[in-house]
Amino acid sequence: MSLAQDMAAVPERAESTTAKPNPAWTLLRRILVQPKGAVGLTLVVLYLVLAVIGPALAPQDAFRQNFAQTLRPPSAAHWFGTDQLGRDVFSRILIGARATLGIGVGGVTVAFLIGVPLGILAAWRRGWIEAVLMRAIDVMLSFPDIVFALAVVAILGANTQNVIIAVGVVSIPVFARTARAVTLSVLAEPYIEGSVALGASPARVIMRHVLPNISGTLLTLSTLLFASTLLSASGLGFLGLGTQPPFPEWGTMLGDSRSYIRSHPYLATFPGLFLAVSALAFNLLGDALRTIYDPTSRRAARRLPMLNFLRRRTAASAPPAAGLAAAPAGPDAPVVAVEGLHLAFRTGEGLLEVVRGVDLTICAGRTLAIVGESGSGKSTLLRAIGTLANPQEVAITAGTVAIGGEPALGLPAAAVRDLRRRKIGIVFQDAASALNPVLTVGAQLAEAVRAGSRLGPQAVRQRCIALLRDVNIADPERRLEMYPHQFSGGMKQRIVIAIALAQNPELLLADEPTSALDVTIQQQILVLLREIQRKRGMAILLVTHDLNLVARFADDVAVMYAGRLVESGAIATVLEQPLHPYTQALRASAPGAGEGRGQPLRSIPGEPPLVGQLPSGCAFRPRCPRSANRAECAAQEPPERMVASRQVACVFAEEALS
Amino acid sequence: MNAPFRLPLTPDAASDDVVIVQNVSRHFGSSRTGLFGRRAAPVVRAVEDVSFRVPRGSCFAIVGESGSGKSSLARLVVGLLRPTSGEVTIGSVALSSLDDAGLRGMRRKVQLVLQDPRASLDPRMTVLDTLAEALTVHSLHRDRQARRERIDAVIGMVGLSQAHLTRYPHELSGGQRQRVAIARAIVCEPEILVLDEPVSALDVSVQAQIINLLADLQARLALTYIVITHDLALVAHMADAVGVMYLGRFVEQGDVGDVCGAPRHPYTQSLMAIAAQVSPLDRDRPATVLEGSIPSPLAIPSGCSFHTRCPRARALAAAGVEAVDTADGRLARLCVEAAPLPHPAPGGRSTAKCHFADQSLPDQSS
Ligand SMILES: Nc1ncnc2c1ncn2[C@@H]1O[C@H](COP(=O)(O)OP(=O)(O)OP(=O)(O)O)[C@@H](O)[C@H]1O
Ligand SMILES: Nc1ncnc2c1ncn2[C@@H]1O[C@H](COP(=O)(O)OP(=O)(O)OP(=O)(O)O)[C@@H](O)[C@H]1O
Ligand code: SF4
Ligand code: SF4
Ligand SMILES: [Mg+2]
Numbered sequence A: 001m002s003l004a005q006d007m008a009a010v011p012e013r014a015e016s017t018t019a020k021p022n023p024a025w026t027l028l029r030r031i032l033v034q035p036k037g038a039v040g041l042t043l044v045v046l047y048l049v050l051a052v053i054g055p056a057l058a059p060q061d062a063f064r065q066n067f068a069q070t071l072r073p074p075s076a077a078h079w080f081g082t083d084q085l086g087r088d089v090f091s092r093i094l095i096g097a098r099a100t101l102g103i104g105v106g107g108v109t110v111a112f113l114i115g116v117p118l119g120i121l122a123a124w125r126r127g128w129i130e131a132v133l134m135r136a137i138d139v140m141l142s143f144p145d146i147v148f149a150l151a152v153v154a155i156l157g158a159n160t161q162n163v164i165i166a167v168g169v170v171s172i173p174v175f176a177r178t179a180r181a182v183t184l185s186v187l188a189e190p191y192i193e194g195s196v197a198l199g200a201s202p203a204r205v206i207m208r209h210v211l212p213n214i215s216g217t218l219l220t221l222s223t224l225l226f227a228s229t230l231l232s233a234s235g236l237g238f239l240g241l242g243t244q245p246p247f248p249e250w251g252t253m254l255g256d257s258r259s260y261i262r263s264h265p266y267l268a269t270f271p272g273l274f275l276a277v278s279a280l281a282f283n284l285l286g287d288a289l290r291t292i293y294d295p296t297s298r299r300a301a302r303r304l305p306m307l308n309f310l311r312r313r314t315a316a317s318a319p320p321a322a323g324l325a326a327a328p329a330g331p332d333a334p335v336v337a338v339e340g341l342h343l344a345f346r347t348g349e350g351l352l353e354v355v356r357g358v359d360l361t362i363c364a365g366r367t368l369a370i371v372g373e374s375g376s377g378k379s380t381l382l383r384a385i386g387t388l389a390n391p392q393e394v395a396i397t398a399g400t401v402a403i404g405g406e407p408a409l410g411l412p413a414a415a416v417r418d419l420r421r422r423k424i425g426i427v428f429q430d431a432a433s434a435l436n437p438v439l440t441v442g443a444q445l446a447e448a449v450r451a452g453s454r455l456g457p458q459a460v461r462q463r464c465i466a467l468l469r470d471v472n473i474a475d476p477e478r479r480l481e482m483y484p485h486q487f488s489g490g491m492k493q494r495i496v497i498a499i500a501l502a503q504n505p506e507l508l509l510a511d512e513p514t515s516a517l518d519v520t521i522q523q524q525i526l527v528l529l530r531e532i533q534r535k536r537g538m539a540i541l542l543v544t545h546d547l548n549l550v551a552r553f554a555d556d557v558a559v560m561y562a563g564r565l566v567e568s569g570a571i572a573t574v575l576e577q578p579l580h581p582y583t584q585a586l587r588a589s590a591p592g593a594g595e596g597r598g599q600p601l602r603s604i605p606g607e608p609p610l611v612g613q614l615p616s617g618c619a620f621r622p623r624c625p626r627s628a629n630r631a632e633c634a635a636q637e638p639p640e641r642m643v644a645s646r647q648v649a650c651v652f653a654e655e656a657l658s
Numbered sequence B: 001m002n003a004p005f006r007l008p009l010t011p012d013a014a015s016d017d018v019v020i021v022q023n024v025s026r027h028f029g030s031s032r033t034g035l036f037g038r039r040a041a042p043v044v045r046a047v048e049d050v051s052f053r054v055p056r057g058s059c060f061a062i063v064g065e066s067g068s069g070k071s072s073l074a075r076l077v078v079g080l081l082r083p084t085s086g087e088v089t090i091g092s093v094a095l096s097s098l099d100d101a102g103l104r105g106m107r108r109k110v111q112l113v114l115q116d117p118r119a120s121l122d123p124r125m126t127v128l129d130t131l132a133e134a135l136t137v138h139s140l141h142r143d144r145q146a147r148r149e150r151i152d153a154v155i156g157m158v159g160l161s162q163a164h165l166t167r168y169p170h171e172l173s174g175g176q177r178q179r180v181a182i183a184r185a186i187v188c189e190p191e192i193l194v195l196d197e198p199v200s201a202l203d204v205s206v207q208a209q210i211i212n213l214l215a216d217l218q219a220r221l222a223l224t225y226i227v228i229t230h231d232l233a234l235v236a237h238m239a240d241a242v243g244v245m246y247l248g249r250f251v252e253q254g255d256v257g258d259v260c261g262a263p264r265h266p267y268t269q270s271l272m273a274i275a276a277q278v279s280p281l282d283r284d285r286p287a288t289v290l291e292g293s294i295p296s297p298l299a300i301p302s303g304c305s306f307h308t309r310c311p312r313a314r315a316l317a318a319a320g321v322e323a324v325d326t327a328d329g330r331l332a333r334l335c336v337e338a339a340p341l342p343h344p345a346p347g348g349r350s351t352a353k354c355h356f357a358d359q360s361l362p363d364q365s366s
């Protein structure tokens, strides 16, 4: 599985609309490619088959009592032995499959259908409805399960249908509670507000946004409750209120065997085994379905990176690459050194290369700004430098990253955590989604402060308050107790900055850290960062679109286009006399850069590049005013070279000098 | 201070104002309903007594300090939040007269682009589903083919390609997500667009493309915009009028040329001063912009809420105006004790809430 082959598989990502395969087959295929899905589905199907044709398969009459042959161990005549009434256990298990499935699935369904809507209702309406419901549930949970089941059966009468209702009722509180908790956290997400703002009705918001987002948790819970439902049913059976005696059912069989557990353990073994395996089967299948319907885990699941895993292992133990060994370690070592880094996303269609050979270094106390086209790979690069590239999602196909002179790629998990904690602070691009909506800001700050230090709770609190004050959040004492949604966008961004600074990092990776801040506060944050740089020599990698900010704050700038750095050097050099046509176009597009009020702003004509479908030669060629179809531009990717004291990747860079 | 105040913006065309915000306030957390009844909690005065009007086809910009209540004001305008007091009128319908269903109907005409584009997209929906939902909700383009055409057209307008339609939000870059959020807002052809930091995650070239798109839509369809942004160059480029917010209030508002060109409120002046600054920040000399830190919206200062940081109040006290000593130094008495009313500028095209708005001080910036 070479890289070249993977890349060959990339091209057409879009139009899959032409010949749509049958969705059922697609689903089946996607279940079966996952080992857990294949095992789970096979077991569930076997189980269903058993439920349908089990009675026909039974070798013996499962109801015939034979007092001459009670409690026999397994033998050729009775594969699983006989029970206390001399009946054949194997036949009873086969016949019992149907009732067991009915009670387990039926009970969970009843509980799901009642409990989940109640839980969602409580979370959606809040107020007295929630108070009443939650109180009722607390009361229900304070009784042993069996009491409720008994009450229901006692009222409705004992038959299989009522047993299903009874065991279902028992599980309602668990469903309602879980559904309420997960709904609350989903409702705190801004996309709910987004769809409300769109004009969606409550029913639609719940069906389209809340349910899909809580279904994973509920699915797992259902499979867990499947087994416990059967056990409550067997409890009822034990009291003579379950499925009525001669009809076998696994839970009841297990219950019956309790009295013989010491003398005849095999009597419990087989029903117990079948019960456990069936619960496991549903659990595995549920998990596989969840993986499929959860888009965030889907792509990763499709190509289980077994091979890559092994490869990574060997890479880690291999001696460091030559380039890296040459990098000077010691006080003068750059805080970050990146060489020839290539990063690719693993997608359903193969590897999608978004960072295509990046070299950069940042020394202590310096700031490197990365600017560039939206979607050019800046955030992906920043995450990889911060050792946060998820190996399931992003493949590091080539290159090295060294932090503080030590290689940072391919380290064991513990070493990576340690590195991150000691040396790196990260501010992600979307501040709001970097904070957990259900934890107070104080709790999240405290976690960052505590990591790896032994401060007492009072000291932690003091440090949190000091951090919030540093980033200019008024009234920090009271603010600590508030939740993220109670802060403004810019405040959240500042809190994320505070969290990044909590461990006094040597390297700050900041992705659009001030995009939500007005100029006065932006200035204050920049002044704070300058202070820290001056005192502790922190290195900063700053990703931003604000050229004004770059001019005021950075020392060096690198311009990124389609996954490569097309121009990099000191800010005075690059911004004052840009040589690459893309850099020049950026300078010309900024509002206030010459176009009058009401006049259209100058944007770069042509389609932005689409990763995976880049043109041959220079990636900027289709939009480049300088190229004018010259053959040199199409011949090859222009190499980076030194022109007028900066690195630039354009064959005709010198033309801008004259 | 609570006297209804009308902006003397376009007095003759008053009937064509599609958005009218009158003395709107919104407070958070005045009481919390817990299991054990109501519990008093500190009040956040996020928006306080804000009024403005937006004529059809024009663009109103809101700028201001982070946390000053801009996003809350945007939510009030589209009816996502109900005001504690005051009234928002959209196209001659008062929002307080609408129930939830009425509000939903109105939302086709008024779309909001939320501040955080990543978080405002459902992680389990592809871009295509997200855009189709907007059309489904308002029963537009019911025909499959027409729907797909509309979506393809809009996705192209915001500079994305069809390949992005099958992606989930986490598979897009920050700027691509922001453009999806904008596409979702314009796909159902609203009349009023409220945009909260619409271009903050976009590189300047794409930013220019989006701004040109907005201008184009405005010219063709007479769209009305309310834009929240920190980019003052952008305000100067696209807005007709602007409101400058500080601690929940508009401290200065009016014609964009006046407010940005000749600011009269000290807060606006400091904003403009920093925005104009292009020289690199001096690493070895810590520089401060405005003295002191932002007061908490939980405890808004008395009198003029800007007095804790106001360079003018300080300068006036030093220059001999009647003064008092406060924790923040010696300040003009009027500033600490009385809330300023809006003072119209000479041309009458903007107002500033400052007792000394007309006092021309020799040296403001120092
Ligand atoms: N999980 C993913 N799967 C496939 N492609 C992805 C994934 N995540 C990101 N991409 C694509 O990779 C490219 C680079 O994304 P990245 O987030 O690094 O861009 P960026 O330079 O930070 O852009 P922006 O300035 O808009 O934030 C984009 O074109 C994006 O669509
Ligand atoms: N749901 C809420 N509960 C309590 N306080 C809130 C809530 N929403 C907002 N606030 C508070 O209201 C104030 C104004 O917030 P808002 O989001 O409107 O500010 P903003 O002007 O948009 O700031 P930014 O530019 O940083 O986004 C802030 O102090 C914030 O903490
Ligand atoms: S190499 Fe050619 S296409 Fe590329 S930037 Fe230079 S002139 Fe333009
Ligand atoms: S009223 Fe006083 S404190 Fe307020 S802005 Fe004017 S001078 Fe400053
Ligand atoms: Mg990004």
Ligand SMILES: [Mg+2]
Residues within 6 Å of the ligand: A488, A489, A490, B070, B071, B072, B115, B196
């Ligand atoms: Mg905001």
